[in-house]
Amino acid sequence: MKQSTYPLERELGMRYYASDAEGIGGRLRATPEDFIVGEIPLESKGGTTGPYLICTLKKTNWELQHAVKEIAKRLGISHRRIGWAGTKDRNAITEQWISIYDVTPERVAAVHLKDIVLEPVRNANEALSLGDLLGNRFGIVIRDSEVPDLASRVQAITETVREGVPNYFGLQRFGAIRPVTHAVGEWILRGDYEQAVLTYVGLAFPSESATVRAIRGTFFTTRDPGPALKEFPVQMNYERAMLQHLYNHPGDYPGALHELPPKLLSMFVSAFQSYLFNCALSQRFDDGHQLTGPVPGDHLVFANGRTDTVTSGNAGAAAMHIRRGRCSIALFMPGKEKAGGTATSAPAIDALLAEHAITPEDFGRASHFVDTKFEGAFRPISLKAAIESSIAEKSVHLEFTLPPGHYATTVCREFMKADPVRMI
Structure with a gap:
């Protein structure tokens, strides 16, 4: 496996690629037409x-x-x-x-x-x-690849994706321009709604304009919603809605958060769950384990919904089932319910929760605040896809289908191995 050298990916837990093969570089989303998604509905x-x-x-x-x-x-x-x-x-x-x-x-x-x-x-x-969907179909173009052996690299990476790559939550899960979604979720879990609002409204990022960065920075320092409300561009309606609430109801940070659409509010907490999953998956690789090599304690999820736990006695059979595509190793995404059994992910997850001072009870409180269940769930650690690819000069066209909750950018990331800002 190859480690990512990009600070943003490492900060979000996406520290590994599936293979040591060099990427094709290039640029994703040069135009909206380069990223086409069609839902496969129920x-x-x-x-x-x-x-x-x-x-x-x-x-x-x-x-x-x-x-x-x-x-x-x-x-x-x-x-x-x-x-x-x-x-x-x-x-x-x-x-x-x-x-x-x-x-x-x-x-x-x-x-x-x-x-x-x-x-x-x-x-x-x-x-x-x-x-409530069967999956998504993708048609994606990666442009401006400058590598001399483009065809051979595409072929090699296509084979890697067919075998499986780390099933990370992609950058857009955390906010492509401002990756703060998981940080807001962490403050909600801690019950610190003031910091949640300050993070969402006041935390500035280099990718934003100097004007917006200055407005955010001033609000973060002063907590005064008035000037920010006057100065924020009108299209930043979520920030403005929260600021308007604080202007009308000084200090009511929980109320300001509830100005946001309920599903966006719930996404903050689930983004923190996603962050923990990414970090735990990378920790698995740090410990020398692989995507398809089961070890005692691993949790297995089968295609028919059945689950099992790997032991020293059934590890060989588990490896065979994984190779034949019958099941996948899964890590636990924590919530108010604890993982059953002794899954290998538990020590890494427990350490991460302790580091961030988050408990299952915090997820329970957040469930009431957001009005969304955060019960915890197992997620497969491997993403596999059959890729149809074609090359035209310096551009690569990819077509593939993924199940719900899997990220096309995770596939593109394996092909490109480029700075994540080139994938936004």
């Missing part, structure tokens, strides 16, 4: 009658939460009445299903927004929620 979910209208949403260069708020505004409804099965990238062309409560197809057809196409499909008796 077409039968919710039946064909009921108060929820299922629609296809095709958008170009829109962040999902902002798109939902604009659609809700045009419909004259709360954005809380709109549900979706999966979040999608901003700098991309994406197509997915959403559910809207108690609207007619005629009202939806009257919604017109630039770079958004919204089309009714059918009614259903329940809303869509995260995970």
Whole structure:
């Protein structure tokens, strides 16, 4: 395995690549057309009658939460009445299903927004929620590769991805421009809502304009929402909503957080869970273990949902099942419920939780604050995909399908092995 040398990746726990092979470099998302995502829906979910209208949403260069708020505004409804099965990238062309409560197809057809196409499909008796999809299809172009042996590198990495790469949560899980999502989640878990707001609104990053950095820095230092509210650009509506609440209700930091859409609020905590998973997976590699080499204590997840624990007596059989694609080693993403058994991930996770002073009880309190269950779950450590690739001069076109919750940028990262800023 090869270690990443990029500070941002290392800070987010993504410290390894699957192989020692050199990457192809290049640039991802030079245009939205270079990153196309199509959702594979659960077409039968919710039946064909009921108060929820299922629609296809095709958008170009829109962040999902902002798109939902604009659609809700045009419909004259709360954005809380709109549900979706999966979040999608901003700098991309994406197509997915959403559910809207108690609207007619005629009202939806009257919604017109630039770079958004919204089309009714059918009614259903329940809303869509995260995970209600079969997977996603990707068509991706990596441009401007300067390596002389491009074809051979693409072939070698394609074989690596087919065998499996670390199933890290990708950079966009934490915020591509400002990777603060997990940090906000950590403060929520600690119950320090003031620091959560200060981190989200006031923590500046070099990728932002000097003006925005200055506004954030002043608010972080003074805690005074008035000047920041006047100076923040109008398009930064989440920051402005929180600041407006603090201006009207000084010191009410929990209330300021609740100005955010509920699903965004819940993503903060789940991003911290993702951070812990990334760190624990890299710790596994630090300890000399592999993606497909089971060791006693490992937790196995089978394709049919069955689970098992590796012992010294069944390690050989477990390795055979993994090679044949019947199961995968999984690490525990902590929540208010503790992992069962003696999974190998437990010591690493326990150490990380102790380092950050987070307990299962903190996840329980966050569940009430955010109104989302954070029960903990096992996640496979290996991502595998059959890649169809083609090369045109210095560009590489990739097509593949991934299950829900897996990141295309994790695949692209293995191909590129480049500075993560070239993947935003």
